[in-house]
Amino acid sequence: MADPLDHYLTWRLYRGELDIELDFADAQLDEPALTANAARLEAALDALHRIEGGAVANVDEGRMVGHYWLRDPERAPDPALSQAIQASWNQIEAFAEGVRGGQILADDGRPFTGAILVGIGGSALGPQLLEAALTARDSGPGFSLRVLDNTDPAGIADLLAETGTLAQTLILVVSKSGSTVETRNGMLELRAACARQAIEFPKRAIAITSEGSTLDQLAEREGWLARFPMWDWVGGRTSVLSPVGLLPAALLGHDWRALLRGAAAMDQWGRVRPARRNPAALLAWMWHQQGSGHGLRDMVILPYKDRLSLMSRYLQQLVMESLGKRLDRQGREVWQGLAVYGNKGSTDQHAYVQQLRDGLHNFFAVFVRVLRDLDGPANGPGAVEVEPQVSSGDCLDGFYQGTRAALAERGRASATIVLREVSATSVGALIALFERAVGIYAELIDVNAYHQPGVEAGKKAAQGVLVLQTAVLAALPGSGGKTCRELADALGTDPVAVWQVLRHLASNGRVSVDSLVDPATAQFARAT
Numbered sequence: 001m002a003d004p005l006d007h008y009l010t011w012r013l014y015r016g017e018l019d020i021e022l023d024f025a026d027a028q029l030d031e032p033a034l035t036a037n038a039a040r041l042e043a044a045l046d047a048l049h050r051i052e053g054g055a056v057a058n059v060d061e062g063r064m065v066g067h068y069w070l071r072d073p074e075r076a077p078d079p080a081l082s083q084a085i086q087a088s089w090n091q092i093e094a095f096a097e098g099v100r101g102g103q104i105l106a107d108d109g110r111p112f113t114g115a116i117l118v119g120i121g122g123s124a125l126g127p128q129l130l131e132a133a134l135t136a137r138d139s140g141p142g143f144s145l146r147v148l149d150n151t152d153p154a155g156i157a158d159l160l161a162e163t164g165t166l167a168q169t170l171i172l173v174v175s176k177s178g179s180t181v182e183t184r185n186g187m188l189e190l191r192a193a194c195a196r197q198a199i200e201f202p203k204r205a206i207a208i209t210s211e212g213s214t215l216d217q218l219a220e221r222e223g224w225l226a227r228f229p230m231w232d233w234v235g236g237r238t239s240v241l242s243p244v245g246l247l248p249a250a251l252l253g254h255d256w257r258a259l260l261r262g263a264a265a266m267d268q269w270g271r272v273r274p275a276r277r278n279p280a281a282l283l284a285w286m287w288h289q290q291g292s293g294h295g296l297r298d299m300v301i302l303p304y305k306d307r308l309s310l311m312s313r314y315l316q317q318l319v320m321e322s323l324g325k326r327l328d329r330q331g332r333e334v335w336q337g338l339a340v341y342g343n344k345g346s347t348d349q350h351a352y353v354q355q356l357r358d359g360l361h362n363f364f365a366v367f368v369r370v371l372r373d374l375d376g377p378a379n380g381p382g383a384v385e386v387e388p389q390v391s392s393g394d395c396l397d398g399f400y401q402g403t404r405a406a407l408a409e410r411g412r413a414s415a416t417i418v419l420r421e422v423s424a425t426s427v428g429a430l431i432a433l434f435e436r437a438v439g440i441y442a443e444l445i446d447v448n449a450y451h452q453p454g455v456e457a458g459k460k461a462a463q464g465v466l467v468l469q470t471a472v473l474a475a476l477p478g479s480g481g482k483t484c485r486e487l488a489d490a491l492g493t494d495p496v497a498v499w500q501v502l503r504h505l506a507s508n509g510r511v512s513v514d515s516l517v518d519p520a521t522a523q524f525a526r527a528t
Contacts, residue, residue, distance in 0.1 A: 008025045010025075011023065011024040011025045011027065013282065015265070015266075017265050017269075018262065018266065018269070019419075019420045019426075020266075020418065020419055020420075020426065020429055021416075021417070022417055023415065024282060024415050026404060026407075026408045026413060027414065028289070028413040029282070034275075034276055034285065038276070041274075041276075041281050041285060041440070042273070044275075044444055045271075045273065045275055045281060045440065047439075048270075048436065049271070051065055051068075053075075054078070059329075060451045061232075063232050063233055064077070065233060065450045066231070066233040066234060067234050067241065068267060069081060069082070069085060070234065070263075071259075071264040072267065073085040073086050081231075088228065089257075091228060092243060092247050092250050095226055095247070096250030099111075099143075099170070100143065104225075106168050106203070106204065107199070107203045107204075108167055112168050112169065113143060113169070114143055114144035114163070114169050114170070115146070115170040115171070115172055116169055116171050117146070117147045117148070117174060117248055118148045118171065118173045118174065118183050119147070119173075119183055120150070121237065122237035123175070123239060123244050124149035125237075125240075125310070125317055127240070127244065127249070128149075129240065130245050130248065130252075130254065130427065131145050131248065131249075133308055133311075133422055134249065134254045134424055142252075142253065143251055145248055145251070145252060146162065148186040148189075148190070149182070156186065156189050160193050165197060166190070166193060166197055169204060170204050170205075170225070170251070172206045173186075173187045173207050174208040174230075174244055176209060176213065176236065177209075177213055177214070177215075178210075178214035179214055181459070181462070181463075201222075202219075202224045205224040206225055206226045206227070206247075207219035207227045208227075208244055208247065209229075210229070210230050210231065230243070230244065235450055237321055238318070241260060241263055245259075249424075256424065258423065258425045258428065259424045259425070261428065262427065262432070263428035263431055263432035265429060266279075266428070266429040266432035266433050267432050270432065279433060280436035280439075281440050283415065283434075284437040284440035284441040287299065287364075288441060294334075295323070297361075297364050298338075298339040299341075299342075300340075300363050300364070300366070301341070301366050302342050302365055302367050302400075302403075303344050303345070304346065304367065304396055304397070304400045308370075308422060309344045311368065312340065315340050315434055316341070318438060319340045320339065322442060323336060323438065323442060323449060325337070325447040325453075326453075326454075327447075328445070328447050334445070336447050345367070345396070345400055346396055346400075353403060357410050357412070361410075361412065363412070364412065364414060364415075365407060365412065365413070366414065366415050367400060368416070368417045368419065369397070369418045370419050370421060371419065372420055373391065373392075374393070404416065417433070465497075465501065468491075468497060468498070468501055472491070472498055472502060473505075475487050476511060476525055477526070480525060481512075481513075481523025481525045483521065483524070484498040484502055484522065485520070503516060511525065511527050512524065512525045512528055
């Protein structure tokens, strides 16, 4: 039997510059398989090198994929792109300093005290991850960030109630195209809220969008407070280190340049050859081995730090939207994907760890261990002894070590990412690590990680429902009533689809109905 320390050192990757370790000792990797597949991994690294050099990676849209340039602009293939990124940094710095320093004021002459970010997907998850990870809980009152990331009227009402007056609130509208329905709706709801409060929407509105988009044109026409760029070579799920995430981070007072430095340093580590010494390549290979190259096991993300509790949600989109594809790049049906879930340790010791240890073996785990318990003094809150010579942080780390050992006993694989602390640098490095692992894994399974045809199909289907709703409303009688089947026959469409539309409208008082108990007999008419 191998010496445990030797085994650990064999499967340990460490980078002193970042003080980050990747521990694959329990990942069930083996040297013969790695050696046999070394050429595949090296080819994947070659492909990533070409992407970073400006190769057209998203062939569906004929565009480059350049989120790696966001933290190292000199790598961009065109000096104009490098200059655009650096110009965005200067704009972020000047604007955030103006807001935080009191030079940029609300139209009533008072400082802005918070912001509402309107976005969806990566445009919301990225800023939320940074806010949760980097905002010190003991810093006292300061600039606040709320996120409107859905078109749920109740959720919008709750956010507005929590915010109160919008007079000292910036409104950041994030949409590359300017046509994203959920973001458009959120913007219109906040515009209406400003009107109700007799304050001017454009004087607190900021657009983060592509040059020339419908949103950009609107912001220019109305004279919004500011406009920041998005680029067609940055996807939403990899936009967190663009103005999408950096501007909110800067407004909150975070060291956003350290985020960039951490990501750039991880990118450097992720270019190491051979692949056996490359953290992103080894992580991607673990995913491949555990899921038999087809995502047959889920990835459970378990960070042992409250500030990283949104990490699993962020990675769900990054991984699942990138890898969940019906077709490979040759057009063959492959039905690929890698499911991601998780929350945080040790909370989930009491939720699903029971199944992870004793139930269905359909997963592998990725732990995130944070060595430093507290940001502040060693005798501050959280540092008391809960048992002789044992702190709350000791218990938390003990739960991590115990859970990892318990899973290993049952033959469940895990990898651990070890951080010294949760900082802007380490969070930037985590983001870059998973972005690179996704790119490498996509090469191994030959799918396009940079498009999302399933998402677009869902948007088109949703628009079809709204078109049907318009037709149904036009066909409703002014008195009496018609059933969903009668209306569907008149429209030449599916009666179940008509019923679903009418049921929602009737529940909100927008059409009249005698009863919603029986779909076959319910009589609908225009609201009176």
